[in-house]
Amino acid sequence: MQNFEFYGPTRVVFGKDTIKELSRLIPRDRKVLMTYGGGSIKKNGVYDQVKKALEGYDLLEFGGIEPNPKYETLSKAVEIVKNEGVNFLLAVGGGSVLDGTKFIALASKYNGDDAYDAIMKRGEMPDSAVELADVITLPATGSEMNNGGVISRISTSEKLAFHHPDVFPKFSIIDPSVTFTLPVKQTINGIVDTFVHTMEFNCTYDVNSPLQDIWAMGILRTLISEAPKVLANPEDYDARANLFWCATCGLNYWISCGVPQDWSTHMIGHELTAFYGIDHGQSLAIVEPRLLRNQKVAKSQKLAKIAREVFGINEPVDLKAADMAIDKIEEFFNSIGMKTKLSDYGIDAEEAAEKIRTRFKERNVAFGEKGAITADVAYEIVKAC
Amino acid sequence: MQNFEFYGPTRVVFGKDTIKELSRLIPRDRKVLMTYGGGSIKKNGVYDQVKKALEGYDLLEFGGIEPNPKYETLSKAVEIVKNEGVNFLLAVGGGSVLDGTKFIALASKYNGDDAYDAIMKRGEMPDSAVELADVITLPATGSEMNNGGVISRISTSEKLAFHHPDVFPKFSIIDPSVTFTLPVKQTINGIVDTFVHTMEFNCTYDVNSPLQDIWAMGILRTLISEAPKVLANPEDYDARANLFWCATCGLNYWISCGVPQDWSTHMIGHELTAFYGIDHGQSLAIVEPRLLRNQKVAKSQKLAKIAREVFGINEPVDLKAADMAIDKIEEFFNSIGMKTKLSDYGIDAEEAAEKIRTRFKERNVAFGEKGAITADVAYEIVKAC
Known part of the structure; x- marks a missing residue:
């Protein structure tokens, strides 16, 4: 820790x-x-x-x-x-x-x-x-x-x-x-936002922090269990309460104590929102799977943990388990009705990637837990979106 | 919730x-x-x-x-x-x-x-x-x-x-x-204290609070994984850090949000300490298994969850899984060197039970999540210790 x-x-x-x-x-x-x-x-x-x-x-x-x-x-x-x-x-x-x-x-x-x-x-x-x-x-x-x-x-x-x-x-x-009457789109955006906050706080590399890892994965597990209930019955109080508590705990810093973080999905997502006006949750759902795939090796320990604890995947090889976790995450987003490709929103990936590279070069950024997400890496990630 | x-x-x-x-x-x-x-x-x-x-x-x-x-x-x-x-x-x-x-x-x-x-x-x-x-x-x-x-x-x-x-x-x-030099006895007392705090916050009845349950069980899982490391190598910084963070999170109210609690093991344990001068952690290790056994039916949902999530027990019948969880908890206490019977401390169970019944009757108490632990029930629990 x-x-x-x-x-x-x-x-x-x-x-x-x-x-x-x-x-x-x-x-x-x-x-x-x-x-x-x-x-x-x-x-x-x-x-x-x-x-x-x-x-x-x-x-x-x-x-x-x-x-x-x-x-x-x-x-x-x-x-x-x-x-x-x-x-x-x-x-x-x-x-x-x-x-x-x-x-x-x-x-x-x-x-x-x-x-x-x-x-x-x-x-x-x-x-x-x-x-x-x-x-x-x-x-x-x-x-x-x-x-x-x-x-x-x-x-x-x-x-x-x-x-x-x-x-x-x-x-x-x-x-x-008060969330019973939320439009479905906002409910879905919120679920994805919470999911990605939790990922950003935890999905980096292992620092021997078992409690923090279980807690972060607990939020992911709860989102996955409760989201379909809320979509099936918007007035399910318990499921609404569980989702709200996940959202609050996803960014009240309780899960972040003593673990390295990586907020690069948000950093790239913010640019997509600024340039194209798509919702914050949408931008995260687009970027997250591609960013994880790009950084799969660096994040393989945590992704493999997520594969096993969140998705119940019995795959002993970390890199393979990591790949399967990334697939499962995108599947989850899609399963609740969230589209995860730039083309789904009428955005040209090459153009978006170029714009973000230019912006990040101006600011000379290097995001990620070890500074691996440079402007050029962000270009590759967004191009794959 | x-x-x-x-x-x-x-x-x-x-x-x-x-x-x-x-x-x-x-x-x-x-x-x-x-x-x-x-x-x-x-x-x-x-x-x-x-x-x-x-x-x-x-x-x-x-x-x-x-x-x-x-x-x-x-x-x-x-x-x-x-x-x-x-x-x-x-x-x-x-x-x-x-x-x-x-x-x-x-x-x-x-x-x-x-x-x-x-x-x-x-x-x-x-x-x-x-x-x-x-x-x-x-x-x-x-x-x-x-x-x-x-x-x-x-x-x-x-x-x-x-x-x-x-x-x-x-x-x-x-x-x-600074905990590297702690006497083994204090290390063990602290582990048991943390374990029982977590149980008291969570092990009552199910109110549809999946996140809180996973978090509480995460503390139990972490205690079980880290305790042997610390006992084998008192200067294992990571294991010491993980145990300390469990202890802090065991009573900072994070796991208690929205769930019913039951502090009766502490209430009975405090009396044993007051009457006989045994350590707080020892008193809890003695009382907890007997109290859980006594309240097994009322607590069966949560005990069964603990059996499955903490101890990996594949038993579909809640009451049977609950029994196995209680055994495992006492086994864990014993495995780290904590004795769990009054006779281990030279205390006569019948006498202790009578003293506590008298004290609780004076105060007219009814502990437990639904007030089931009256003076007479406490007598039965302590007698079984």
Whole structure:
């Protein structure tokens, strides 16, 4: 096991009928800005539940945060926070709303000109952030228990990640029953996102960390067992709850303690989303199998473990087992209705590969647990997609 | 899955050579009381490492906190905290030192006469506690990432537990290499303690929580795989690290989210320790197999899962698989050198059973996930020990 430092101060309130706990969790004296997305919370009743729980609070609203939240949109919320003296942000929605709200929380404390360049690119972080919490409605990003976010910028086709210790949500309310009405596409995207987060945290090389490995593979096993139940019966509370808890645990750092990571599927996927506008989950489902195949030798120990523990494959030779695991992963994505080839989305693989190579060369990147995913390797991976 | 609330704000700094991080983690202006036990930290070099890291701090010391820490001893430290204006407690040692220090942290803010009766029995908690952190040297209690403690009182032969949100350690430093020199007996006690914590969190009845179950069973599997390595080679860093991480994760509440629990083995074990002075780990190893046998029907779903996932037993009938799992658990305890019968410790089972029945009747208890462990059932369990 490698040395590590773990910190995760978010309080999680999980279960049926938990949105009403808001009035216990937010101090009465706070001036609250409630942030949300395109309005689905108004259709599924979450908006009403939140408003009811916060009756009597000094409450403002900011709607319209889009999927892959945009700097241009979030800047408008930052103005409201600064002008109105907001001191508590409540994100109500999915990971995009929450990621966007984390950025708002930080950017509201930044006094320079261009908060995106400062926070996302130069790492010029303000010392603190506005206090924030969430009612998370989509099992996918795990943003509800971590201190990261991913923000896009329209004007430059950029999509970058940031982390800051002060943007751990103070609390996250997770009521799995609000996911009953999720569109199938979002359910599937979330399952793939969770699956790939777990892979990125664990599927590198073996450092003698049996507990972390079992836990990561436990998330994969649970996704595989619960996904078909949810697709067959969207109102299966237990299966919805299990999927949501997998999504949260897929990115709350519990499985990542002491193990080397590789976030290159996300890095490449972010570019596909930035260039072509495909969903985050779709981009991951496209890249992951090809990236694993490309890095099969380096990742063979972990892939073989996954083959045996997750897919029950009795193949003693690691490299062969690794190949079979990669097939099984793509089969799983396909089995829940997720398409895994660029051509399925009308994207030319050669063109996409070239664009990403150029972008990565500009940034001089080398992703992967040992820096093996250079711009040229990324080109090969995307070309094979 | 059941509704749950999770909160765990402790920062963990885990790995080789991490004690030196103390000076980064404790603000310079704190007046620190370092607490420790019988002096083993002076033999294994931990004391010197801590003193070196804290050079320049305003630092007091309080040694002599015993295993199963005593109210009578801790009260002396409370006097020091109050008289000297200590505002940071650093526990250096095992779970007993840390539990004792959590009690000191609370009792130092209590202004009444008898802090034990107030905190442990009447639940009259002070509003806050003195800030505390630890260098934990013994993988066992998991106290390093939770907000509980167990404190004994000599004058009344009592051993009781308490919880308070302010006694989560601010940080815990875990350097597994300091456990190389642990006496074998303490290593074994810690393994059993961790095993039983995990069982108490999970082995009740099935609530459709596959991830939590896999994670709990992952701790059991890891204990079983790593324990023999540590006993064969006490300086196997990886195996020591894996055991320590199991101990921490066995009681940091990660595996307990949304599942019903049963702490009756601990409740009965605490009485055996209070009456006869046997080690905490020994008491658990004695009680657990008999309690599981007594509650086999109620716990058959989970025991059968453990049989299959932890011990690889292919037995389709739950009740039969449950019986085999219980045998395997006792075999595991015995295999690492832990004796599991009261007679092994020179204790008369009938007498012990009677004492515990009397004590539990006084308190009118009904332990277990469904209150099935009454005083009379506890009598039957202990008599069978």
